Amino acid sequence: MRLKIQHIVIFITIIALLSCRDSPSILTEIHGSQVHITDSLPVSDSLEAFIKPYREHVNEELDRALSYAPHTIAKTDGTLNSSAGNLMADIVMAEASPVFRSREGKAIDFTLLNYGGIRSVISPGPVSARTAYEVMPFENTIVVAELDGKTVRELVAFLLNADRPHPISGLQIVINPDRSLQQVNIQGVPFDENRTYYVATSNYLAEGGDAMGFFKNSQKLIATDYSLRNAIIDYFKKKDTLQPKVDDRFVIRPNS
Protein backbone atom coordinates (compact mmCIF):
# COMPACT_ATOMS: atom_id res chain seq x y z
CA MET A 1 0.00 0.00 0.00
CA ARG A 2 2.76 2.33 1.05
CA LEU A 3 4.78 1.52 -2.02
CA LYS A 4 1.78 1.98 -4.22
CA ILE A 5 1.15 5.61 -3.13
CA GLN A 6 4.84 6.47 -3.53
CA HIS A 7 4.94 4.92 -6.96
CA ILE A 8 1.88 6.83 -8.09
CA VAL A 9 3.38 10.09 -6.85
CA ILE A 10 6.72 9.41 -8.52
CA PHE A 11 4.95 8.41 -11.70
CA ILE A 12 2.90 11.65 -11.74
CA THR A 13 6.02 13.68 -11.02
CA ILE A 14 7.92 12.09 -13.88
CA ILE A 15 5.00 12.56 -16.25
CA ALA A 16 4.68 16.17 -15.14
CA LEU A 17 8.40 16.80 -15.64
CA LEU A 18 8.33 15.10 -19.02
CA SER A 19 5.41 17.20 -20.15
CA CYS A 20 7.35 20.24 -18.97
CA ARG A 21 10.29 19.27 -21.13
CA ASP A 22 7.91 19.60 -24.03
CA SER A 23 8.11 23.36 -23.65
CA PRO A 24 5.50 25.79 -24.97
CA SER A 25 6.52 26.63 -28.47
CA ILE A 26 3.38 27.65 -30.33
CA LEU A 27 3.23 31.36 -30.97
CA THR A 28 -0.27 32.39 -30.00
CA GLU A 29 -0.24 36.07 -29.24
CA ILE A 30 1.72 39.18 -30.16
CA HIS A 31 1.36 42.54 -28.44
CA GLY A 32 2.96 45.58 -30.03
CA SER A 33 3.45 48.92 -28.30
CA GLN A 34 5.98 51.68 -27.91
CA VAL A 35 7.17 53.81 -25.04
CA HIS A 36 7.87 57.51 -25.58
CA ILE A 37 11.10 58.61 -23.95
CA THR A 38 9.98 61.71 -22.05
CA ASP A 39 11.06 63.62 -18.95
CA SER A 40 8.50 61.68 -16.89
CA LEU A 41 10.80 58.63 -17.01
CA PRO A 42 13.47 58.10 -14.34
CA VAL A 43 17.12 58.52 -15.29
CA SER A 44 19.79 55.85 -14.90
CA ASP A 45 22.26 57.52 -12.55
CA SER A 46 25.12 55.24 -13.54
CA LEU A 47 24.73 56.05 -17.25
CA GLU A 48 24.30 59.73 -16.53
CA ALA A 49 27.55 59.66 -14.55
CA PHE A 50 29.25 57.79 -17.40
CA ILE A 51 28.14 60.34 -20.01
CA LYS A 52 29.00 63.40 -17.91
CA PRO A 53 32.77 63.64 -18.59
CA TYR A 54 32.19 63.12 -22.33
CA ARG A 55 29.51 65.84 -22.32
CA GLU A 56 31.71 68.24 -20.39
CA HIS A 57 34.62 67.70 -22.74
CA VAL A 58 32.43 68.21 -25.83
CA ASN A 59 30.87 71.35 -24.39
CA GLU A 60 34.24 72.74 -23.37
CA GLU A 61 35.63 72.17 -26.87
CA LEU A 62 32.51 73.49 -28.57
CA ASP A 63 32.37 76.65 -26.51
CA ARG A 64 36.03 77.60 -26.55
CA ALA A 65 36.36 80.98 -28.28
CA LEU A 66 38.17 80.59 -31.60
CA SER A 67 37.46 83.99 -33.07
CA TYR A 68 35.41 87.10 -32.42
CA ALA A 69 32.55 88.75 -34.31
CA PRO A 70 32.27 92.50 -33.63
CA HIS A 71 28.96 92.69 -35.50
CA THR A 72 26.09 90.40 -36.43
CA ILE A 73 26.89 88.26 -39.47
CA ALA A 74 23.66 87.45 -41.29
CA LYS A 75 22.62 86.10 -44.67
CA THR A 76 19.79 88.64 -44.78
CA ASP A 77 21.76 91.90 -44.70
CA GLY A 78 22.05 92.27 -48.47
CA THR A 79 19.94 91.59 -51.54
CA LEU A 80 22.57 90.32 -54.01
CA ASN A 81 25.24 89.31 -51.54
CA SER A 82 25.34 89.11 -47.76
CA SER A 83 27.94 89.23 -45.00
CA ALA A 84 27.28 85.64 -43.91
CA GLY A 85 27.20 84.37 -47.50
CA ASN A 86 30.46 86.16 -48.34
CA LEU A 87 32.11 84.77 -45.21
CA MET A 88 31.08 81.18 -46.01
CA ALA A 89 32.12 81.33 -49.68
CA ASP A 90 35.41 83.05 -48.78
CA ILE A 91 36.07 80.34 -46.17
CA VAL A 92 35.64 77.60 -48.79
CA MET A 93 37.95 79.49 -51.19
CA ALA A 94 40.59 79.97 -48.48
CA GLU A 95 40.49 76.52 -46.93
CA ALA A 96 39.77 74.26 -49.92
CA SER A 97 42.19 75.89 -52.37
CA PRO A 98 45.40 74.58 -50.76
CA VAL A 99 43.86 71.08 -50.47
CA PHE A 100 42.82 71.10 -54.12
CA ARG A 101 46.14 72.49 -55.26
CA SER A 102 48.14 69.87 -53.41
CA ARG A 103 45.92 67.03 -54.65
CA GLU A 104 45.20 68.05 -58.21
CA GLY A 105 47.84 70.69 -58.88
CA LYS A 106 45.11 73.09 -59.93
CA ALA A 107 43.48 76.25 -58.61
CA ILE A 108 39.85 76.66 -57.63
CA ASP A 109 38.43 79.44 -59.80
CA PHE A 110 35.42 80.28 -57.70
CA THR A 111 33.02 79.00 -55.07
CA LEU A 112 29.24 78.70 -55.08
CA LEU A 113 27.20 77.66 -52.05
CA ASN A 114 23.51 78.03 -51.32
CA TYR A 115 21.64 80.61 -49.28
CA GLY A 116 19.55 77.89 -47.60
CA GLY A 117 22.67 76.08 -46.42
CA ILE A 118 23.48 78.82 -43.92
CA ARG A 119 21.39 77.64 -40.99
CA SER A 120 22.08 80.29 -38.38
CA VAL A 121 23.05 83.91 -37.84
CA ILE A 122 26.40 84.60 -36.15
CA SER A 123 25.75 86.84 -33.14
CA PRO A 124 28.23 89.50 -32.00
CA GLY A 125 30.74 88.14 -29.48
CA PRO A 126 32.98 85.10 -29.22
CA VAL A 127 32.78 82.65 -32.10
CA SER A 128 33.34 78.96 -31.32
CA ALA A 129 33.11 75.53 -32.88
CA ARG A 130 29.50 75.50 -31.65
CA THR A 131 28.91 78.50 -33.95
CA ALA A 132 30.16 76.36 -36.85
CA TYR A 133 27.78 73.54 -35.86
CA GLU A 134 24.89 76.02 -35.76
CA VAL A 135 25.73 77.61 -39.11
CA MET A 136 26.48 74.25 -40.74
CA PRO A 137 24.70 71.40 -38.94
CA PHE A 138 24.83 69.08 -41.97
CA GLU A 139 27.63 66.67 -42.76
CA ASN A 140 28.40 68.14 -46.15
CA THR A 141 31.79 68.02 -47.77
CA ILE A 142 33.49 70.31 -50.25
CA VAL A 143 33.67 69.03 -53.80
CA VAL A 144 35.15 70.71 -56.85
CA ALA A 145 33.16 70.58 -60.08
CA GLU A 146 34.85 71.04 -63.42
CA LEU A 147 32.41 73.10 -65.50
CA ASP A 148 32.65 74.11 -69.13
CA GLY A 149 31.99 77.71 -70.18
CA LYS A 150 28.44 76.98 -71.25
CA THR A 151 27.58 75.53 -67.84
CA VAL A 152 29.18 78.49 -66.06
CA ARG A 153 26.92 80.73 -68.15
CA GLU A 154 23.94 78.66 -66.93
CA LEU A 155 25.21 79.03 -63.37
CA VAL A 156 25.39 82.82 -63.75
CA ALA A 157 21.90 82.89 -65.27
CA PHE A 158 20.65 80.85 -62.30
CA LEU A 159 22.13 83.40 -59.87
CA LEU A 160 20.65 86.27 -61.88
CA ASN A 161 17.18 84.76 -61.62
CA ALA A 162 17.48 83.62 -58.00
CA ASP A 163 15.43 85.58 -55.50
CA ARG A 164 17.96 84.96 -52.74
CA PRO A 165 21.66 85.86 -52.54
CA HIS A 166 23.55 82.58 -52.91
CA PRO A 167 27.09 82.78 -51.50
CA ILE A 168 29.84 83.25 -54.11
CA SER A 169 33.57 83.93 -53.94
CA GLY A 170 36.06 84.49 -56.75
CA LEU A 171 33.17 85.28 -59.07
CA GLN A 172 31.94 88.80 -59.73
CA ILE A 173 28.63 89.53 -61.40
CA VAL A 174 27.77 93.09 -62.38
CA ILE A 175 24.25 93.76 -63.61
CA ASN A 176 22.51 96.79 -65.08
CA PRO A 177 19.64 98.52 -63.28
CA ASP A 178 17.26 96.59 -65.56
CA ARG A 179 18.90 93.39 -64.17
CA SER A 180 20.51 92.51 -67.50
CA LEU A 181 24.05 91.16 -67.35
CA GLN A 182 26.81 93.73 -67.70
CA GLN A 183 30.00 91.91 -66.67
CA VAL A 184 31.17 88.57 -65.31
CA ASN A 185 34.66 88.33 -63.85
CA ILE A 186 36.35 85.22 -62.51
CA GLN A 187 39.45 85.79 -60.40
CA GLY A 188 39.36 89.41 -61.63
CA VAL A 189 39.51 88.34 -65.28
CA PRO A 190 36.54 88.55 -67.68
CA PHE A 191 34.67 85.26 -68.04
CA ASP A 192 35.88 83.19 -71.01
CA GLU A 193 33.21 80.86 -72.34
CA ASN A 194 35.80 78.79 -74.18
CA ARG A 195 37.56 77.43 -71.14
CA THR A 196 36.64 75.21 -68.20
CA TYR A 197 36.48 76.36 -64.59
CA TYR A 198 36.99 74.61 -61.25
CA VAL A 199 34.07 75.48 -58.99
CA ALA A 200 34.10 74.58 -55.30
CA THR A 201 30.73 73.73 -53.82
CA SER A 202 29.14 71.29 -51.40
CA ASN A 203 28.47 67.65 -52.24
CA TYR A 204 24.77 68.41 -51.71
CA LEU A 205 24.69 71.05 -54.44
CA ALA A 206 26.99 69.11 -56.74
CA GLU A 207 24.43 66.32 -56.67
CA GLY A 208 21.80 68.76 -57.94
CA GLY A 209 20.45 69.93 -54.58
CA ASP A 210 18.55 73.23 -54.17
CA ALA A 211 17.59 73.28 -57.88
CA MET A 212 21.19 73.80 -59.00
CA GLY A 213 20.69 71.34 -61.84
CA PHE A 214 23.59 72.77 -63.88
CA PHE A 215 26.01 70.84 -61.65
CA LYS A 216 24.65 67.69 -63.34
CA ASN A 217 26.57 68.87 -66.42
CA SER A 218 29.89 68.81 -64.56
CA GLN A 219 32.64 67.29 -66.64
CA LYS A 220 34.16 65.95 -63.47
CA LEU A 221 33.44 66.04 -59.74
CA ILE A 222 36.49 65.96 -57.53
CA ALA A 223 35.92 65.10 -53.85
CA THR A 224 38.13 66.84 -51.31
CA ASP A 225 36.78 64.77 -48.37
CA TYR A 226 36.96 68.06 -46.47
CA SER A 227 33.91 68.69 -44.32
CA LEU A 228 32.38 72.11 -44.82
CA ARG A 229 32.08 72.51 -41.07
CA ASN A 230 35.71 71.58 -40.47
CA ALA A 231 36.72 74.17 -43.06
CA ILE A 232 34.70 76.75 -41.12
CA ILE A 233 36.28 75.72 -37.80
CA ASP A 234 39.78 75.78 -39.35
CA TYR A 235 39.14 79.29 -40.66
CA PHE A 236 37.81 80.52 -37.30
CA LYS A 237 41.02 79.27 -35.67
CA LYS A 238 43.12 81.39 -38.03
CA LYS A 239 41.20 84.63 -37.74
CA ASP A 240 41.13 86.84 -34.64
CA THR A 241 38.08 88.74 -35.80
CA LEU A 242 35.43 88.08 -38.40
CA GLN A 243 34.34 91.20 -40.26
CA PRO A 244 32.76 90.14 -43.52
CA LYS A 245 30.84 92.83 -45.36
CA VAL A 246 28.30 93.14 -48.10
CA ASP A 247 30.52 94.08 -51.06
CA ASP A 248 30.58 94.41 -54.85
CA ARG A 249 30.88 90.73 -55.83
CA PHE A 250 27.31 90.80 -57.06
CA VAL A 251 26.11 94.36 -57.74
CA ILE A 252 23.86 96.58 -59.77
CA ARG A 253 25.95 99.25 -61.48
CA PRO A 254 24.60 101.91 -63.86
CA ASN A 255 26.24 101.40 -67.26
CA SER A 256 28.67 104.27 -67.73
Add this chain to the structure above:
Amino acid sequence: MKRRSFIRQVGGTSAYLGLGAAALDSCAFADRKKLTILHTNDVHSHIDPFPAGHALYPHMGGVARRAALIQQLRQENPNTLLLDAGDIFQGTPYFNFYGGELEFRLMSKMRYDAATIGNHDFDNGLDGLLAQMPYAGFQFLSANYDFSNTLMEGRVKPYHIYLMDGIKVGVFGLGIQLEGLVSKELYKETKYLDPVEIARDVSHHLKATEQCDLVLCLSHLGYSYTEREDRPSDLTLAAATEHIDLIIGGHTHTFLDRPTVRRNRMGEQVLINQVGCYGLNLGRIDFYFDNQKNIASSGLTIRV
Protein backbone atom coordinates in the same frame (compact mmCIF):
# COMPACT_ATOMS: atom_id res chain seq x y z
CA MET B 1 7.95 1.88 16.89
CA LYS B 2 5.12 1.08 14.58
CA ARG B 3 3.60 4.46 15.15
CA ARG B 4 6.89 6.20 14.40
CA SER B 5 7.32 4.27 11.23
CA PHE B 6 3.80 5.22 10.23
CA ILE B 7 4.49 8.94 10.76
CA ARG B 8 7.69 8.72 8.78
CA GLN B 9 5.84 6.87 6.10
CA VAL B 10 3.08 9.52 5.89
CA GLY B 11 5.59 12.31 6.11
CA GLY B 12 7.58 10.78 3.29
CA THR B 13 4.51 10.38 1.15
CA SER B 14 3.38 13.94 1.68
CA ALA B 15 6.86 15.11 0.80
CA TYR B 16 6.57 13.21 -2.45
CA LEU B 17 3.11 14.64 -2.94
CA GLY B 18 4.52 18.11 -2.36
CA LEU B 19 7.23 17.52 -4.92
CA GLY B 20 4.71 16.24 -7.41
CA ALA B 21 2.48 19.23 -6.85
CA ALA B 22 5.43 21.59 -7.24
CA ALA B 23 6.37 19.94 -10.51
CA LEU B 24 2.81 20.23 -11.75
CA ASP B 25 2.74 23.83 -10.61
CA SER B 26 5.96 24.83 -12.36
CA CYS B 27 4.69 23.09 -15.43
CA ALA B 28 1.41 24.96 -15.36
CA PHE B 29 3.45 28.13 -15.04
CA ALA B 30 5.56 27.15 -18.02
CA ASP B 31 2.48 26.62 -20.13
CA ARG B 32 2.83 30.20 -21.26
CA LYS B 33 6.09 31.86 -22.12
CA LYS B 34 6.62 35.50 -22.91
CA LEU B 35 9.43 36.94 -24.95
CA THR B 36 9.90 40.69 -25.14
CA ILE B 37 11.67 42.44 -28.01
CA LEU B 38 12.76 46.02 -27.36
CA HIS B 39 14.08 48.05 -30.23
CA THR B 40 15.43 51.37 -31.48
CA ASN B 41 16.54 52.69 -34.88
CA ASP B 42 18.31 55.76 -36.29
CA VAL B 43 19.41 57.04 -32.90
CA HIS B 44 22.05 59.10 -34.76
CA SER B 45 24.34 59.81 -31.81
CA HIS B 46 21.54 61.39 -29.77
CA ILE B 47 22.77 60.82 -26.26
CA ASP B 48 21.34 63.82 -24.40
CA PRO B 49 17.61 64.66 -24.37
CA PHE B 50 16.50 67.43 -26.71
CA PRO B 51 16.61 70.85 -25.01
CA ALA B 52 13.50 72.52 -23.63
CA GLY B 53 13.45 75.03 -26.47
CA HIS B 54 13.57 72.47 -29.28
CA ALA B 55 10.88 73.16 -31.87
CA LEU B 56 9.93 69.51 -32.47
CA TYR B 57 11.02 67.31 -29.57
CA PRO B 58 11.40 69.43 -26.41
CA HIS B 59 12.59 67.39 -23.39
CA MET B 60 12.34 64.14 -25.37
CA GLY B 61 14.82 61.30 -25.82
CA GLY B 62 18.02 60.76 -23.84
CA VAL B 63 20.04 57.60 -23.29
CA ALA B 64 20.01 57.73 -19.46
CA ARG B 65 16.20 57.59 -19.48
CA ARG B 66 16.10 54.85 -22.08
CA ALA B 67 18.57 52.85 -19.96
CA ALA B 68 16.37 53.13 -16.85
CA LEU B 69 13.31 52.08 -18.84
CA ILE B 70 15.10 49.08 -20.36
CA GLN B 71 16.31 48.02 -16.92
CA GLN B 72 12.76 48.18 -15.57
CA LEU B 73 11.34 46.21 -18.51
CA ARG B 74 14.08 43.60 -18.12
CA GLN B 75 13.16 43.18 -14.45
CA GLU B 76 9.56 42.61 -15.50
CA ASN B 77 10.63 40.05 -18.11
CA PRO B 78 14.18 38.69 -18.13
CA ASN B 79 13.43 37.03 -21.48
CA THR B 80 14.11 40.22 -23.35
CA LEU B 81 16.11 40.96 -26.49
CA LEU B 82 17.29 44.51 -27.14
CA LEU B 83 17.95 45.34 -30.80
CA ASP B 84 18.88 48.32 -32.99
CA ALA B 85 18.16 48.69 -36.70
CA GLY B 86 21.15 50.85 -37.64
CA ASP B 87 22.30 54.45 -38.10
CA ILE B 88 23.76 54.54 -34.64
CA PHE B 89 26.28 57.11 -35.85
CA GLN B 90 26.14 60.74 -37.00
CA GLY B 91 23.95 63.57 -35.83
CA THR B 92 25.49 65.25 -32.79
CA PRO B 93 28.98 66.51 -31.91
CA TYR B 94 29.46 63.37 -29.79
CA PHE B 95 30.04 61.50 -33.04
CA ASN B 96 32.36 64.15 -34.44
CA PHE B 97 34.40 64.14 -31.25
CA TYR B 98 34.51 60.45 -30.36
CA GLY B 99 33.74 58.71 -33.65
CA GLY B 100 30.99 56.51 -32.19
CA GLU B 101 32.89 55.25 -29.14
CA LEU B 102 30.37 56.69 -26.68
CA GLU B 103 27.38 55.37 -28.66
CA PHE B 104 28.78 51.82 -28.62
CA ARG B 105 29.83 52.00 -24.97
CA LEU B 106 26.37 53.16 -23.90
CA MET B 107 24.63 50.49 -25.99
CA SER B 108 26.88 47.89 -24.37
CA LYS B 109 25.98 49.22 -20.91
CA MET B 110 22.29 48.97 -21.80
CA ARG B 111 23.05 45.38 -22.88
CA TYR B 112 21.98 45.62 -26.48
CA ASP B 113 22.04 42.15 -27.99
CA ALA B 114 22.44 43.06 -31.66
CA ALA B 115 22.40 45.84 -34.23
CA THR B 116 22.41 45.98 -37.98
CA ILE B 117 24.52 48.42 -40.00
CA GLY B 118 22.96 51.59 -41.38
CA ASN B 119 24.36 53.73 -44.17
CA HIS B 120 25.55 56.38 -41.70
CA ASP B 121 27.50 53.78 -39.77
CA PHE B 122 29.96 53.99 -42.71
CA ASP B 123 30.39 57.75 -42.23
CA ASN B 124 33.92 57.41 -40.86
CA GLY B 125 34.75 54.69 -43.36
CA LEU B 126 35.32 51.02 -42.70
CA ASP B 127 38.38 51.86 -40.63
CA GLY B 128 36.31 54.29 -38.57
CA LEU B 129 33.76 51.57 -37.86
CA LEU B 130 36.42 48.98 -37.14
CA ALA B 131 38.11 51.36 -34.67
CA GLN B 132 34.95 51.40 -32.53
CA MET B 133 34.36 47.63 -32.55
CA PRO B 134 36.24 47.08 -29.27
CA TYR B 135 33.56 49.18 -27.55
CA ALA B 136 30.65 47.16 -28.93
CA GLY B 137 29.64 44.41 -26.54
CA PHE B 138 26.86 43.36 -28.89
CA GLN B 139 26.61 41.51 -32.16
CA PHE B 140 26.55 43.18 -35.59
CA LEU B 141 24.24 41.40 -37.99
CA SER B 142 24.01 41.83 -41.74
CA ALA B 143 23.15 39.05 -44.16
CA ASN B 144 23.35 41.08 -47.37
CA TYR B 145 26.54 43.09 -46.82
CA ASP B 146 29.51 40.99 -47.81
CA PHE B 147 32.55 42.30 -45.95
CA SER B 148 35.03 39.70 -47.20
CA ASN B 149 38.14 41.46 -48.57
CA THR B 150 37.47 44.45 -46.31
CA LEU B 151 38.78 45.51 -42.91
CA MET B 152 35.46 44.44 -41.39
CA GLU B 153 35.82 40.82 -42.49
CA GLY B 154 34.75 38.48 -39.69
CA ARG B 155 33.24 41.27 -37.60
CA VAL B 156 29.68 40.95 -38.85
CA LYS B 157 27.52 37.82 -38.81
CA PRO B 158 24.56 37.23 -41.11
CA TYR B 159 22.40 36.03 -38.23
CA HIS B 160 22.50 34.98 -34.61
CA ILE B 161 20.31 32.51 -32.74
CA TYR B 162 19.26 33.39 -29.20
CA LEU B 163 17.90 30.73 -26.84
CA MET B 164 15.51 32.44 -24.47
CA ASP B 165 13.81 30.21 -21.88
CA GLY B 166 13.70 27.37 -24.38
CA ILE B 167 12.49 29.59 -27.23
CA LYS B 168 14.80 29.72 -30.22
CA VAL B 169 14.94 33.18 -31.77
CA GLY B 170 16.77 33.71 -35.04
CA VAL B 171 17.72 37.32 -35.79
CA PHE B 172 19.24 38.41 -39.11
CA GLY B 173 20.19 41.82 -40.49
CA LEU B 174 19.66 43.59 -43.82
CA GLY B 175 21.30 46.77 -45.11
CA ILE B 176 20.38 49.31 -47.77
CA GLN B 177 22.06 49.71 -51.16
CA LEU B 178 25.20 51.74 -50.57
CA GLU B 179 25.94 52.93 -54.10
CA GLY B 180 24.63 56.45 -54.59
CA LEU B 181 23.98 56.83 -50.87
CA VAL B 182 27.41 56.43 -49.33
CA SER B 183 30.70 57.50 -50.88
CA LYS B 184 32.57 54.50 -52.30
CA GLU B 185 35.67 55.73 -50.46
CA LEU B 186 33.86 54.94 -47.21
CA TYR B 187 32.40 51.48 -47.90
CA LYS B 188 35.21 50.39 -50.26
CA GLU B 189 34.85 46.70 -51.26
CA THR B 190 31.72 46.03 -49.19
CA LYS B 191 29.31 44.16 -51.44
CA TYR B 192 25.58 44.78 -51.30
CA LEU B 193 23.56 41.66 -52.09
CA ASP B 194 19.89 41.55 -53.03
CA PRO B 195 18.07 41.83 -49.69
CA VAL B 196 14.90 39.97 -50.68
CA GLU B 197 16.79 37.01 -52.11
CA ILE B 198 19.06 36.85 -49.06
CA ALA B 199 16.11 37.24 -46.69
CA ARG B 200 14.34 34.29 -48.32
CA ASP B 201 17.41 32.08 -47.94
CA VAL B 202 18.33 33.10 -44.41
CA SER B 203 14.79 33.03 -43.00
CA HIS B 204 14.22 29.60 -44.54
CA HIS B 205 17.47 28.38 -43.03
CA LEU B 206 16.50 29.75 -39.61
CA LYS B 207 13.00 28.24 -39.62
CA ALA B 208 13.59 24.96 -41.43
CA THR B 209 17.16 23.96 -40.61
CA GLU B 210 17.75 25.71 -37.30
CA GLN B 211 14.15 25.12 -36.17
CA CYS B 212 13.78 28.63 -34.77
CA ASP B 213 10.47 29.38 -33.07
CA LEU B 214 10.72 32.99 -34.11
CA VAL B 215 12.53 34.76 -36.94
CA LEU B 216 13.24 38.48 -36.69
CA CYS B 217 14.71 40.73 -39.33
CA LEU B 218 16.67 43.84 -38.37
CA SER B 219 16.37 45.99 -41.47
CA HIS B 220 17.84 49.29 -42.55
CA LEU B 221 16.08 49.16 -45.92
CA GLY B 222 13.44 51.78 -45.08
CA TYR B 223 9.74 51.40 -44.35
CA SER B 224 8.33 52.00 -47.84
CA TYR B 225 8.97 54.01 -50.99
CA THR B 226 5.70 54.97 -52.61
CA GLU B 227 7.36 56.76 -55.51
CA ARG B 228 9.86 53.97 -56.16
CA GLU B 229 8.12 50.65 -55.73
CA ASP B 230 11.00 48.71 -57.24
CA ARG B 231 13.19 49.80 -54.36
CA PRO B 232 13.30 47.14 -51.63
CA SER B 233 11.58 48.27 -48.43
CA ASP B 234 10.26 46.63 -45.28
CA LEU B 235 6.76 46.45 -46.76
CA THR B 236 7.91 44.86 -50.02
CA LEU B 237 10.20 42.52 -48.05
CA ALA B 238 7.30 41.39 -45.85
CA ALA B 239 5.15 40.62 -48.89
CA ALA B 240 7.89 38.84 -50.84
CA THR B 241 9.12 36.47 -48.13
CA GLU B 242 7.89 33.82 -45.71
CA HIS B 243 9.20 32.60 -42.33
CA ILE B 244 9.73 36.15 -40.98
CA ASP B 245 7.63 37.00 -37.91
CA LEU B 246 8.80 40.55 -37.26
CA ILE B 247 10.70 43.16 -39.27
CA ILE B 248 12.29 45.87 -37.17
CA GLY B 249 13.00 48.71 -39.55
CA GLY B 250 14.97 51.91 -39.85
CA HIS B 251 16.44 54.45 -42.30
CA THR B 252 13.24 56.35 -43.21
CA HIS B 253 12.76 57.75 -39.68
CA THR B 254 9.17 56.54 -39.85
CA PHE B 255 7.02 57.21 -36.80
CA LEU B 256 4.29 54.56 -36.64
CA ASP B 257 1.44 54.84 -34.16
CA ARG B 258 1.41 51.07 -33.99
CA PRO B 259 3.23 48.22 -35.72
CA THR B 260 2.01 47.46 -39.23
CA VAL B 261 0.56 44.01 -39.90
CA ARG B 262 0.93 42.64 -43.44
CA ARG B 263 0.57 39.28 -45.13
CA ASN B 264 3.63 37.44 -46.39
CA ARG B 265 3.62 35.50 -49.66
CA MET B 266 2.08 32.50 -47.89
CA GLY B 267 -0.72 34.69 -46.54
CA GLU B 268 0.62 34.62 -42.99
CA GLN B 269 0.78 37.71 -40.81
CA VAL B 270 4.05 39.65 -40.47
CA LEU B 271 4.65 42.55 -38.13
CA ILE B 272 6.67 45.56 -39.30
CA ASN B 273 7.71 48.19 -36.80
CA GLN B 274 9.88 51.32 -36.73
CA VAL B 275 10.06 53.92 -33.97
CA GLY B 276 11.04 57.16 -35.71
CA CYS B 277 14.54 58.29 -34.78
CA TYR B 278 16.90 59.97 -32.28
CA GLY B 279 15.98 57.67 -29.39
CA LEU B 280 12.62 59.38 -28.98
CA ASN B 281 10.80 56.05 -28.61
CA LEU B 282 11.48 52.49 -27.57
CA GLY B 283 9.60 49.86 -29.55
CA ARG B 284 8.24 46.88 -27.67
CA ILE B 285 6.83 43.65 -29.08
CA ASP B 286 5.75 40.86 -26.72
CA PHE B 287 5.48 37.33 -28.09
CA TYR B 288 3.46 34.74 -26.15
CA PHE B 289 4.06 31.02 -26.61
CA ASP B 290 1.70 28.29 -25.44
CA ASN B 291 1.56 24.51 -25.34
CA GLN B 292 -0.36 22.94 -28.14
CA LYS B 293 -2.77 21.29 -25.67
CA ASN B 294 -3.64 24.61 -24.08
CA ILE B 295 -4.54 26.46 -27.21
CA ALA B 296 -8.28 27.01 -27.09
CA SER B 297 -8.72 28.71 -30.42
CA SER B 298 -6.42 28.07 -33.30
CA GLY B 299 -4.50 30.91 -34.91
CA LEU B 300 -2.48 33.89 -33.86
CA THR B 301 -3.88 36.89 -32.03
CA ILE B 302 -2.11 40.17 -32.76
CA ARG B 303 -2.86 43.19 -30.64
CA VAL B 304 -1.21 46.39 -31.70
